[in-house]
Every structure is written in structure tokens, then in C-alpha cells.
Amino acid sequence: MDDTVERIDCDVLVVGGGINGAGIARDAAGRGLRVVLCEKDDLAARTSSASSKLIHGGLRYLEHREFGLVRKALAERELLLCSAPHIMWPLRFVMPHDAGQRPALLIRAGLFLYDRLARREFLPASRAINLRRHPAGQALAGAFMRGFEYSDGWVDDARLVVLAALDASERGARVMTHTRCGQLQRHRLHWSAMLTGAGGRSTHVSARCLVNATGPWADGFQQAALGLAPADALRLVKGSHIVVRRLFDHPYAYIFQHPDGRIVFAMPYERDFTLIGTTDLEFTGNLDDVAISKPEIAYLCALANRYFRRPISRLDVVWSYAGVRPLVDEAPASAQSASRDFRLGRNTDGAPMLTVFGGKITTFRKLSEEAVDWIAPLLGNTSDGWTAHACLPGGDLFGQAPSSRGVLEFDLWTASMQQRYSWLSPTLVRRYARAYGTRMVVMLEGCRRLSDLGPEIVPGLYAAEADYLMTYEWAASAVDILWRRSKLGLHLPAGSAALVDAWIAARKPARKFAESSGS
Structure with missing residues (x-):
């Protein structure tokens, strides 16, 4: 091998610098494993910076009877808020209601369940509200007189990924951005990979375990690595958002129920703006070239105009973004009802490989813990999970433990x-x-x-x-x-x-x- 090529021996090679890859690298490094994380672009360059910016249980998933996912996410919600209170904070949502939507009794029952599926320490419970007297009612069309209010949380998604990677790095992980993984070979006890960075810099990595955390690319990466057709196909769903000048002057966010069954959020954003999204469309294009379409912009504007007094059009859009969510394929579910839960693909026909399918930002810590709970014993590491009791970098405002x-x-x-x-x-x-x-x-x-x-x-x-x-x-x-x-x-x-x-x-x-x- 060329003597100019750097050589690294590690326990775990994580491919993919989104929230799941960074989370797994962080957990593994904190247990004393030698970790290398490589990402072909910047950290959070794709899906993980194109979310709805929410730490939430997923109220709408109750309608699809995904009680396990909602309970898991709700259990993580307050834990995450406490671990990084600088980039995450509580947010109260207002749900306007009229006769054409789901029955009020059904919504009330759903919110009752949402409040009780997991323990709440400081987030207030849901309640019915009179929009003629509530601050959030002033920005809405006059037809909306009643509604509901409940709690969830906001997150700066891209910074969350960076902080997880920073924590991994400070615990000994090697984080390599703008670095592609290629020439991958599986052996009985290890994987060998050639990483190519900016300017053609090459690094040969020998890793005892490989983690495929490439998000929408996971199927293709697994197929290339194993030479087999993927056993757990991903469903690629594009979600797009628009940003307009501020439509309201209060701290509440809105959750709107569209007649087609979709849910769209409108949230205060960056002090002077309102964030509106998301769409749910099947995606089959180039994963490196994802953007909002004109019909999606029209759809989001039309939905906002159904609710807000002040109308908006595409000319009011000051910024937009789109990302492709890799969802576990459970056809024939519609895109908006497809599960946001995760699945971990495990393969031990040689050196172990773990592939992440699906997932959502709120459950990244739990996903990472489960992943490393499987990896660590295979590598002779008996350390327990630790991230439930640790702050992310910068989150230790009043001590090292989340509070x-x-x-x-x-x-x-x-x-x-x-x-x-x-x-x-x-x-x-x-x-x-x-x-x-x-x-x-x-x-x-x-x-x-x-x-x-x-x-x-x-x-x-x-x-x-x-x-x-x-x-x-x-x-x-x-x-x-x-x-x-x-x-x-x-x-x-x-x-x-x-x-x-x-x-x-x-x-x-x-x-x-x-x-x-x-x-």
C-alpha cells in the first residue's frame, strides 16, 4: 500500500454524518470504543438539517395506532430538552378546530392519551381553548373560534448533529467530513475501507464493525457492502418547508389539519419569520439534488391561507428547503401515514455490520443506544449506555447531568x-x-x-x-x-x-x- 496513505485501526467505522451517525459515534466513543465517522458532505448536510425542527412524540401517529413509537418519542422528549436546553426548548402548539375536521371528542381523547403515554416533569398538559380570547386566535381567520393547546419541543436540528459529533470527537472519535467511503471489503474479523477526502487525501481504515448510517442511501450502501439485495427496503419521502415574513406576534406554534388528512405546522422562526411545513411526497429522483417544487409551495401557501387572516403567495417565500426522509417501507400505507419508527439491520456473516433504517430526530439517542448495545458486546466491550445521564456540549448550564x-x-x-x-x-x-x-x-x-x-x-x-x-x-x-x-x-x-x-x-x-x- 502507498506509504502516503494514512492508516487507521478502529473498532467502529460509522458512515454517515447525519443525526443517527453522529449519535452512534457519540455513544460508542463514550463507551471507550475507537470510532471513525466519515461523511461525504458537511455534517447534517441533507435530511438532518431539513426537518420540521421538532422534538415531539408525534401526535398524528396516534391516529395510525403507532402507540409504541409515540410512547418512545415522548419518553425521550423531556430528556433531550434537558440535555441541550440551549438548542431545544418547549413549544406550545395551538390546533384550531372547525366542523369539517376530525371530531372534537376524538381530538380531546387523543390529547388525553398524548399527555399520559409517558411521564411529564415540566411540560404543561393539553387543554381546550377559546380562540376569540387566546393570543393565537388573533392571526387566524374568523371561522376558527375554538381549538386545543398542547406541548412539544423545538430543536435546532443541524446544531444537534454538530453537537453530537463534537461530543464524540471530545471522547476520542475521529470525525472526517467531506470524506467518502469506498473500496469497502469485508473480512472474517474486520472491514477494510478507503476513505477519500478533500483534495484526494486517502485514509485506509481497518474496522472491526461497520455502521451504515447513510439515511436515504442506506439501501444502496448495504447492497454495495454485502453484495446482496437489501432485506429491509426504504421508502423515500420528500418533505418541504417554506419560510415567510412573520405572520403572527406571539410565541405559540400552530398545527393545522388539512382536508386531505395531512398535518402542517406553522411556527415562529428566527425571530422575524414563520416556518410552514411539511409536505409528504414519494421521492424517486437524485438524492444529491433535492429541492421544493412549485406545486409544493402552492400547496403550503394555500393551506396557510385557509387558516391565517393574512394571505401569502409564492412571492412571500423568502427561503425554502427540502429533505428526503428514509422511512421503513410498510406498503401500501400512504406517504403521510408511513411509520417514522426505526429498524436496525444486523448482519454477522463475517465482520459485523449494522444498518439504520428509518428513525426520527426525537428518538436518535435511543436508536444510538440500542445500536451500540448490540455492537459493544460483539467487540468485547461491556460498558453500559450513558447518554441518558449526560448533557450535549454546551447544555451543562447548571451542572453536568441533564436537569x-x-x-x-x-x-x-x-x-x-x-x-x-x-x-x-x-x-x-x-x-x-x-x-x-x-x-x-x-x-x-x-x-x-x-x-x-x-x-x-x-x-x-x-x-x-x-x-x-x-x-x-x-x-x-x-x-x-x-x-x-x-x-x-x-x-x-x-x-x-x-x-x-x-x-x-x-x-x-x-x-x-x-x-x-x-x-
Whole structure:
């Protein structure tokens, strides 16, 4: 073999840098396994940054009798909120109701069950509301006079993936972005793979176990790795969202029931906007080229116009995104009723391989734990799961263990950060607190005044933050920084991305974690 090719021996090679791949790498590294994670694009570049941004049990799945999935997700909901209260927080949903929808008694019964399928520590219960007196009623059409209110949670999905990968890296994992896995060969006791990174850099990996966490690509990857037709076919469903200028001025989100049986959310987004989605369409195209269609935009606008007083059209859409969800195929279910549960494919005809089928963001930690519970004993590791009792990076506002204090007293903690960094504007402190939690202290190390942050590359983005994102969080482009590590792109003038890319090209700081582990 070429002496210029780097060689790595590891216990687990994880292919795929979405939420499940990052979660499995994190759990495995925390149990002392030697882990390599490779991703052909940026972390969360595809499906995991194109979600509805919710930590939720999935109220609508009750209608399809998926009680096990809902119970599992609800059990994870508050645990996750406590583990990363900076990027996740409680959100109250309002469901307007009229005579043409599911009967009110049926909805009330569903919400009663939703409240009780899993233990709630701090999220309030559901209730019926009068929309003529409720703050959320003011933005709605006059026909909607009554409704229901219930609890779920919000998540910054792309940052969740990055934080899971960061935790994995700091526990010894090697995280390699913009790196493809190829020349895969299975042996009796190990897998060999050639990883190709940016600029053609090659790394030969010998791994005792292979994890296929490639999301929508899982079927094809499994077939290529095993040389067999996949046993668990995936159903690819595209979900699209639109973002418009703020349609309401209150903290509630909406869940709308469309006459065709679909559910669409409308949520406060990035202070000045409203996020509306999602669609559910079968997808058969190029997975590297997924975008919202004109009919989907028209559909979401029409549904919003059925409910809101203020009409919108495609001209009001300031941003949109789309992703392909890999769902476990249970034909002949419709796309919107297809299960969001996960299945783990296990193969031990030689060195072990685990393939992740399906799943949702809310259950990523549980999925990861189950995956490593299977992997670890095969590799002689008897360590127990640990992630249920650990915060994600930045989430330890009041100690290392997850607690409801971080959720309930986040504003109090943010105020303490404002006092500590009094030279920063409240807007910046709030954004840094939400994005980085306690890690803002790392980002601001050595800074005593605004000038210490370095030049303001574009409005609101200083060199210190961009340096941090490149050094610790694998950011390599303006898109990574402005749209995945943050949503600053929504607030910036045209041409801002080019300015950030030019700064990156000139700066090129050392990437502490992109090339090596955090150990």
C-alpha cells in the first residue's frame, strides 16, 4: 500500500454524518470504543438539517395506532430538552378546530392519551381553548373560534448533529467530513475501507464493525457492502418547508389539519419569520439534488391561507428547503401515514455490520443506544449506555447531568452571561447563548471588548465566531456557517455568502477536530 496513505485501526467505522451517525459515534466513543465517522458532505448536510425542527412524540401517529413509537418519542422528549436546553426548548402548539375536521371528542381523547403515554416533569398538559380570547386566535381567520393547546419541543436540528459529533470527537472519535467511503471489503474479523477526502487525501481504515448510517442511501450502501439485495427496503419521502415574513406576534406554534388528512405546522422562526411545513411526497429522483417544487409551495401557501387572516403567495417565500426522509417501507400505507419508527439491520456473516433504517430526530439517542448495545458486546466491550445521564456540549448550564433547571431557567442563565459579557449587545449574547450554551465561554476566551472579536465579516458574524466554527465544528464554507451552524443567512443582504467564503479562503485556521480527535 502507498506509504502516503494514512492508516487507521478502529473498532467502529460509522458512515454517515447525519443525526443517527453522529449519535452512534457519540455513544460508542463514550463507551471507550475507537470510532471513525466519515461523511461525504458537511455534517447534517441533507435530511438532518431539513426537518420540521421538532422534538415531539408525534401526535398524528396516534391516529395510525403507532402507540409504541409515540410512547418512545415522548419518553425521550423531556430528556433531550434537558440535555441541550440551549438548542431545544418547549413549544406550545395551538390546533384550531372547525366542523369539517376530525371530531372534537376524538381530538380531546387523543390529547388525553398524548399527555399520559409517558411521564411529564415540566411540560404543561393539553387543554381546550377559546380562540376569540387566546393570543393565537388573533392571526387566524374568523371561522376558527375554538381549538386545543398542547406541548412539544423545538430543536435546532443541524446544531444537534454538530453537537453530537463534537461530543464524540471530545471522547476520542475521529470525525472526517467531506470524506467518502469506498473500496469497502469485508473480512472474517474486520472491514477494510478507503476513505477519500478533500483534495484526494486517502485514509485506509481497518474496522472491526461497520455502521451504515447513510439515511436515504442506506439501501444502496448495504447492497454495495454485502453484495446482496437489501432485506429491509426504504421508502423515500420528500418533505418541504417554506419560510415567510412573520405572520403572527406571539410565541405559540400552530398545527393545522388539512382536508386531505395531512398535518402542517406553522411556527415562529428566527425571530422575524414563520416556518410552514411539511409536505409528504414519494421521492424517486437524485438524492444529491433535492429541492421544493412549485406545486409544493402552492400547496403550503394555500393551506396557510385557509387558516391565517393574512394571505401569502409564492412571492412571500423568502427561503425554502427540502429533505428526503428514509422511512421503513410498510406498503401500501400512504406517504403521510408511513411509520417514522426505526429498524436496525444486523448482519454477522463475517465482520459485523449494522444498518439504520428509518428513525426520527426525537428518538436518535435511543436508536444510538440500542445500536451500540448490540455492537459493544460483539467487540468485547461491556460498558453500559450513558447518554441518558449526560448533557450535549454546551447544555451543562447548571451542572453536568441533564436537569429541568436548564429548560426552566434558561433566561436567568442568559442574563448571567449578559452580566459577564456586558460589552456585548443583548442581541449577540442571546444568539450566542442559544447557539453555544456554555461553549460560548470557549468561543469568547481572551475577549474583553468588542474589538477582541476581530473584524465583523458580515453583519452579526465576527471573526472569533467564524474561527470557532472552523476550529471546533468542522465548518468549511459560508453555507456551513450561515445556514447550518446558524441561520444568519436569513437576516443578511445578498452577497454575504461570497464575503464569508473569501474570508475563509484567506484565513484557513487550524481545524482542531476535522483532522484529529479531540483527545
